[in-house]
Amino acid sequence: MRLFKKPLSKNVLSKKALSKNAQCGFTLIEVLLALSLTALLLTLLSTGMYVVARDWNDNTERLDAKLDESLAILQIERALIAAFPHSFNSTETLLREVYFDGEDNRLRWVSTVSPQRLPGLTAWSIEVVSGGGIGGGIGVRTAPAFSDDPTARLDNVEPRIILPGYDLEISYLREPNALTREWTGEWLGSEQGALPLAVHILFRATGVEGSDYDLIAPIKARRHRSIMPNSLGAGLGQ
Numbered sequence: 001m002r003l004f005k006k007p008l009s010k011n012v013l014s015k016k017a018l019s020k021n022a023q024c025g026f027t028l029i030e031v032l033l034a035l036s037l038t039a040l041l042l043t044l045l046s047t048g049m050y051v052v053a054r055d056w057n058d059n060t061e062r063l064d065a066k067l068d069e070s071l072a073i074l075q076i077e078r079a080l081i082a083a084f085p086h087s088f089n090s091t092e093t094l095l096r097e098v099y100f101d102g103e104d105n106r107l108r109w110v111s112t113v114s115p116q117r118l119p120g121l122t123a124w125s126i127e128v129v130s131g132g133g134i135g136g137g138i139g140v141r142t143a144p145a146f147s148d149d150p151t152a153r154l155d156n157v158e159p160r161i162i163l164p165g166y167d168l169e170i171s172y173l174r175e176p177n178a179l180t181r182e183w184t185g186e187w188l189g190s191e192q193g194a195l196p197l198a199v200h201i202l203f204r205a206t207g208v209e210g211s212d213y214d215l216i217a218p219i220k221a222r223r224h225r226s227i228m229p230n231s232l233g234a235g236l237g238q
Contacts, residue, residue, distance in 0.1 A: 141159050
């Protein structure tokens with residue numbers, strides 16, 4: 001005698017399917033919890049990316065600023081090393097004088113180096129500029145030297161700020177005698193008849209984040225062949 005299984009009714013099959021789906025699916029609370037965790041992870045990720053990008057931009061800006069400062073100081077150093085004993089006929093003394101006006105916070109000289117790489121001699125001026133419409137810092141002026149006194153042309157040029165937020169202190173190496181060399185805070189070419197042995201400039205940052213820079217530029221072409229230097233400062237033994 002053969003036995004046949006009674007086929008399951010549609011109601012029984014649907015109940016089993018619903019029971020199986022209920023076991024495999026997620027509850028509403030689980031779905032909401034998963035969405036909340038996903039949103040939290042995305043928020044943390046976006047915040048981290050923003051912080052990294054901000055730090056990267058800040059570091060890049062600081063690096064660019066340091067690079068600009070270094071290039072500006074390098075240009076000043078090149079112009080000082082290439083200083084030239086430019087001579088001219090003074091309208092006051094009617095004598096030939098060497099153009100070099102050096103104080104402890106300002107310096108004017110003539111160099112064979114030009115910022116635009118132009119031929120001929122260039123008069124330079126470096127000084128502290130405070131306030132005004134162009135801001136404070138180290139200002140530079142340049143003008144053609146020609147064959148006369150370039151002071152008036154330099155005065156007519158607006159200073160260009162190359163180191164904002166900086167002060168400077170300048171000293172000049174002199175040789176009173178063959179055995180002595182010393183730094184002084186003033187050097188006038190009209191009195192010495194020659195250029196100093198070297199120029200030392202301390203670029204001092206006035207802000208908290210800035211760094212100080214030291215520059216020592218030896219000068220080779222110190223004397224003009226038509227002018228006898230002052231032995232008390234320029235050092236005739238050199």
